Amino acid sequence: MPLLLIFVLLAGLLAGWFLARRHSPAMQAAVTPALPGVECVPWARGIEGQRKADLGDGRYLNPIMPGDHPDPSILKDGDDYYMTFSSFDAYPGLVIWHSRDLVNWQPVTAALKQPIGSVWAPELIKHEGRYYLYIPTRLKGEGLGGRGSIHVIWADDIRGPWSDPVDLGNPRIDPGHAVGEDGKRYLFLSGGGRVQLSDDGLSIVGEMEHVYDGWAYPEEWDVEAFAQEGPKITRHGEYFYMVLAEGGTAGPATGHMVICARSRSIHGPWENAPHNPILRTRSSSEAWWSRGHATLVEGPTGAWYMVYHAYEKGYYNLGRQTLLEPIEWTSDGWFRAVGGDVAQPLPMPVVGRAVPHGQALSDDFSTDRMGVQWGFYDPQPGAARHRYDNGALVIEGRGSSPADCSPLTCVTGDRAYRFEVELDIDEGAQGGVLLFYSRRLYVGLGLNANNLVMHRYGTERVLARPAHLIGRRVFMRVSLRDHVVTIHTSSDGQTWHKFGTQMEVSGYHHNVAFDFLSLRPGFYAAGSGEVRFRNFRFEALRD
16 A cells, blocks of 8 residues: 555544544543634533532633622632622622632622612721721712712621621722731722721721822723722732722723732832733633733732633623632732633642532522522612511512512523522512513513513513413523523423513623623512512523
8 A cells, every 4th residue: 555545544543533532521621722712611510500610620710700700809818718799789798708729619608788889899808817898889870970988897707797887988999908018007999099097997097199190001902991990909029019900891892901010118109010911801802801800819829810800702791700810920020910811721729628619599498598699689778678487588579660679689600591489479569580680671570469570671561461370379480591581480380381572681781781780580579568489499501
């Protein structure tokens, strides 16, 4: 047989073997996509099939916190790590999560119980044995320029109890706590501001001062706004490092970025990094958009990382998710991001220290999971309007629709999922299931004594009851796949009937409706009387 023919046959056999191996489970984890942002390696699956970053082979795949976990504030406390996020309009809020390896996280408590406004970019710190949360707020409906103030709560144990909020009387956002070489405590703020704190951290001393002008990015870049925000101070070696965001938190995919400045003194002057930006989405072809709002943290083995948030391409409605990326310190005293394509697996910071990741969203309402899982949207201060009663969550009706009744929702990080719940409705009440973004934008289905009520685009339409729904007890199921919402109803939880209208919700996000939120599964109780909810069941679906 001619040598050329033998070579061709061997090449064909090798190519066939490689293609077969490429599509085997073992090779899938090693394949790098030919195009940026194309997913080849699947996420691990955790509780209820939910996405999980830890791949179980010494690698992780971002995000470490899927779903709506924006503005991460992280604290290293010995061998433990704690992290919290902007909770915006959900109360109880400011869920604190715990990890020992920076990748696997479990909820600890919801630190903020009392409604004080929409919570934007908190700061979690520990100082002289006490934990503090600095909490900037905005009054709902007043947007970026609205009235608000920074509050502080504290605890001697991270699990609580946490104190009532103390109003510091400063209207800025995005506080970053620092202790200077002078031993004094400071809050660095959006727009380059700074205030000094009292020694106990519970009041402001003196006037606000401007200490930093930011970094000028090229005019031709596509950004949302200058928006100098999120200053986080880390002391490393002989320098204080200020890591912050510019470019706007949403808007164009390429807008948000991470920049850095440093100073030998907490009082400046601040020198911009010569290689700013440290991190930026450079093209809309990337898998993660609007990457920014970073904090530096030392890992379990002494290596360093950044945690930051980003939008997942094609899934703005999941909100800003939390990513972890390694950094390295350079010989000139700066640092750089070394994660490369963060849509591909990265080495775990450490192996063998994982806590159980995540939590089940299914709830039989036998225990109180308010805050740690559930949150009321923009509730009014006052007495609780819910109680637990023999396996039922009972919610007192308020308002007339999801827009004004403070629905109850939870965060999910999955692209596709299904949930169902049983409802029992009092005379005069109305209850139902939702995918809820804000009071202006939601979809779902409700039931009252006489009719069905269809919710879509944040509006209501009354419909006649179908023949199979008799009485005030009903089962409802919501499925989301490829951004399409499908609803089923049942009278017994066994035989299901598809609701005739399906809805597409890819546009239910901040760039359309503002508010920095995410589309969340939940339910509501409106009108007079009460609605009882039983056996909430959740399942993540393969997308």
